[in-house]
Amino acid sequence: xxxxxNLTAADFLPLWPAVVLSLAGMVLLLSEVFxxxxxxxxxxxxxxxxxxxxxxxxxxxxxxxxxxxxxxxAVFLAFAVLDPFSSFITAxxxxxxxxxxxxxxxFLRQRQAERGEFYALLLFATAGMSLLALxxxxxxxxxxxxxxxxxxxxxxxxxxxxPRPTEAGFKYFILGAFSSALFLYGAALLYSASGTTHxxxxxxxxxxxxxxxxxxxxxxxxxxxxLVAAGLAFKVAAVPFHMWAPDVYEGAPTxxxxxxxxxxxxxxxxALVRVFLAIGRHVEPQVPVLLFSTLAILTMVxxxxxxxxxxxxxxxxxxxxxxxxxxxxxxxxxxxxxxxxAGLPGVTVLAxxxxxxxxxxxxxxxxxxxxxxxxxxxxxGVVGALERREDETRGFGWDVDRFSGLAQRRPGxxxxxxxxxxxxxxxxxxxxxxxxxxxxxxxxxxxxLMLVVVGVLTSAVGAYYYLRVVVYMFxxxxxxxxxxxxxxxxxEVALAVTAAAVVLLGVAPGLVTRWLGPAGHLFGQ
Amino acid sequence: xxxxxxxTQNYLLxxxxxxxxxxxxxxxxxxxxxxxxxxxxxxxxxxxxxxAAARERLDATGHLAALxxxxxxxxxxxxxxxxxxxxxxxxGTVNVEDIRTMxx
Numbered sequence: 001x002x003x004x005x006n007l008t009a010a011d012f013l014p015l016w017p018a019v020v021l022s023l024a025g026m027v028l029l030l031s032e033v034f035x036x037x038x039x040x041x042x043x044x045x046x047x048x049x050x051x052x053x054x055x056x057x058x059x060x061x062x063x064x065x066x067x068x069x070x071x072x073x074a075v076f077l078a079f080a081v082l083d084p085f086s087s088f089i090t091a092x093x094x095x096x097x098x099x100x101x102x103x104x105x106x107f108l109r110q111r112q113a114e115r116g117e118f119y120a121l122l123l124f125a126t127a128g129m130s131l132l133a134l135x136x137x138x139x140x141x142x143x144x145x146x147x148x149x150x151x152x153x154x155x156x157x158x159x160x161x162x163p164r165p166t167e168a169g170f171k172y173f174i175l176g177a178f179s180s181a182l183f184l185y186g187a188a189l190l191y192s193a194s195g196t197t198h199x200x201x202x203x204x205x206x207x208x209x210x211x212x213x214x215x216x217x218x219x220x221x222x223x224x225x226x227l228v229a230a231g232l233a234f235k236v237a238a239v240p241f242h243m244w245a246p247d248v249y250e251g252a253p254t255x256x257x258x259x260x261x262x263x264x265x266x267x268x269x270x271a272l273v274r275v276f277l278a279i280g281r282h283v284e285p286q287v288p289v290l291l292f293s294t295l296a297i298l299t300m301v302x303x304x305x306x307x308x309x310x311x312x313x314x315x316x317x318x319x320x321x322x323x324x325x326x327x328x329x330x331x332x333x334x335x336x337x338x339x340x341x342a343g344l345p346g347v348t349v350l351a352x353x354x355x356x357x358x359x360x361x362x363x364x365x366x367x368x369x370x371x372x373x374x375x376x377x378x379x380x381g382v383v384g385a386l387e388r389r390e391d392e393t394r395g396f397g398w399d400v401d402r403f404s405g406l407a408q409r410r411p412g413x414x415x416x417x418x419x420x421x422x423x424x425x426x427x428x429x430x431x432x433x434x435x436x437x438x439x440x441x442x443x444x445x446x447x448x449l450m451l452v453v454v455g456v457l458t459s460a461v462g463a464y465y466y467l468r469v470v471v472y473m474f475x476x477x478x479x480x481x482x483x484x485x486x487x488x489x490x491x492e493v494a495l496a497v498t499a500a501a502v503v504l505l506g507v508a509p510g511l512v513t514r515w516l517g518p519a520g521h522l523f524g525q
Numbered sequence: 526x527x528x529x530x531x532x533t534q535n536y537l538l539x540x541x542x543x544x545x546x547x548x549x550x551x552x553x554x555x556x557x558x559x560x561x562x563x564x565x566x567x568x569x570x571x572x573x574x575x576x577a578a579a580r581e582r583l584d585a586t587g588h589l590a591a592l593x594x595x596x597x598x599x600x601x602x603x604x605x606x607x608x609x610x611x612x613x614x615x616x617g618t619v620n621v622e623d624i625r626t627m628x629x
Contacts, residue, residue, distance in 0.1 A: 138590075139586075139589065139590045139593055142593070142594070142597070143593055143597060146597045146600070146601065150600055150601060150604050153604050153605070153608065154604055154607075154608075157607075157608050157611055160611040161615075162615075163615045163616065166608065166611045166612045166615050167612065167624050167625070169608045169611070170557070170608050170609070170612050170624060171624075173604065173605050173608050174551070174557070174560055174561075174564075174621075177561075177564045177601055177605065178551050178564055178567075180601075181547070181564055181567035181568050181571065182567075184567075184568060184571040184594065185544050185567060185570060185571040185574065187571070187590075188540075188571040188572075188574035188575045188578070188590070189574060191574075191575060191578055191586070191587060191590070192537060192574055192575075192577065192578035192581075195578070195582045195584060196586065197586055197590065247625075
């Protein structure tokens, strides 16, 4: 046993965002205890919880952004890393959390379900995302993955009196626990083949196994890799591991769906990229490219095709979330191409692949996650704002008819929703277009022309179902005796911020991309 | 008579069998609680793999992993059973096939 070295304050630096988030969650839980004694039934007293959560998210996000200027290094005996990539993922997760908390305030008040646990669970889930982004060791990855997932299981079933939220929570739990078990067994197989769970050690050990042609451990390594990939593919909802997503996204409370589709996805993609850049480097180079390009094609094609017949807007957004995971997987595939030039079907060699291509792909993934975060939270925000409680049990609260004539009834919401839909469809000059452009450009630079062609064609298919919502809002008369939910300040603020961000990121992406430079390399890769 | 120690290979095979049994259970069984137990079986198959590898290599990491997994599985069980109870209160059944209000 080596002696235990002293940890320094510098080791704790990358944990600060997670610490702030967890502490804020605990304070909320405790404040709930004291509040019960004094004013349980206060009308507006609960708003402080949302405001407090937003404050904690902004603080944690600011800390994460300041950490991006730190030099990249390994901390905690290489169990975690401090690098700009993980800090940016944390910042994106905190942004998602702040917007979700703003949406939750009005949503929960309408349902008389404002309790501190909700916000505490949101904060704990985000702390898990932050830890997931920076873990550099399989067990720590697993524990962070579970911190994030277990909080979201509870959030999905939060409105526990309704049949739909419990069903959503149930399905999410069963399939989430199943995918965690797949990931864990894959990690165990990798450990049994290599004797280490540190990603850096794993990489060098795999290099040794694959350098030795007589090694009998290759099969175990491939099984482990496949299981880890399947576990993480479940979390990002990539086809064919997407079955849970539509039901869970539809049934869960809408603000929770927003957080699931952005934060959970961003953190899971960070973990996927980090794990596979470590272990995918030393296996036969075609394997990760084939794996991710297959997943990407399936996800883009099926995600978009299944969204086509949906009249239920919330469910349509769930399928749209799946298809966006597909576009992100195109970027992930591009990460592995520079190592696997020769002899790949569907890869056209345009130029010698360099590490610069890889860095571009990583930055493109980050930017895409940011644009998807603001767009999807905004879209789910409008869906949530239009929901009425009495529709919930009957399940047509999200029919596209509810959007008819929205332009006359709530012009602000209609314009914002149109911006979100066009951005999701990738129509210039909005954020979604810039995100797709950067990801596809990285893929073209890597020679993945076929994937890009599929991506562009499926985006064109996607325009159909996104534009249908716009058509309903602007060209259909409003239904008679339509009642609308009252204005909620939190929702209005969140919609204004996301709509402004969608336009700004599309018109002036340089505002963000100039800061993403150092995020092009993962520490130790 | 001396009993020879069991080969690590055998532990790994047993773990693989347990894992496949658990996976089959999740995919085939209809009772939510049985599905849940199958998931626990999968987690424990991973534990057994960690422990067998740790024993073969005289490395403590695998033991630590197993301890962490046990703690996480307990947390998962707490949330999972709470959700199953909420489902049962709502519908009076925990049959996986009956829990589908939402359609495609």
